[in-house]
Amino acid sequence: MYTVIAILIVIASVILTCVVLVQNSKGGGLAANFAAGNQTFGVRQTADFLEKATWTLAIIIIVLCIAATAFVSTKVDENNSALIEKIENTAPVAQPQFPVEPATEAPAQEAPATEPAN
Numbered sequence: 288m289y290t291v292i293a294i295l296i297v298i299a300s301v302i303l304t305c306v307v308l309v310q311n312s313k314g315g316g317l318a319a320n321f322a323a324g325n326q327t328f329g330v331r332q333t334a335d336f337l338e339k340a341t342w343t344l345a346i347i348i349i350v351l352c353i354a355a356t357a358f359v360s361t362k363v364d365e366n367n368s369a370l371i372e373k374i375e376n377t378a379p380v381a382q383p384q385f386p387v388e389p390a391t392e393a394p395a396q397e398a399p400a401t402e403p404a405n
Contacts, residue, residue, distance in 0.1 A: 289358040296351045303344040310337050 289355060289360065292351055292355040292358060296348055296355065299344050299348050299351065303341065303348065306337055306340050306344065310334075310341070
């Protein structure tokens with residue numbers, strides 16, 4: 288079911304992209320092509336339709352995204368659980384042993400200078 292919803296989200300997103308690209312904020316775009324011959328579906332009606340289509344597709348995408356979260360698979364796969372168990376039961380690899388040099392004494396720090404008392 289998740290795959291179906293994901294495909295629907297992609298389709299709605301592509302359609303929304305096309306609808307937004309057809310619009311022109313200055314009144315041109317697709318609306319300008321229908322203005323001359325057909326006034327029943329003229330400039331204003333085309334702009335209204337494109338705006339309603341934009342809002343509708345945006346709402347559809349939001350609803351589908353929320354619905355998709357209900358179908359996300361959270362179960363642990365048997366192969367994954369076997370792999371996790373194998374990793375947890377593996378003994379740690381021994382660290383290489385490097386020769387340790389004897390620690391040398393740090394030079395003695397001098398006491399801070401004090402001011403003579405007058």
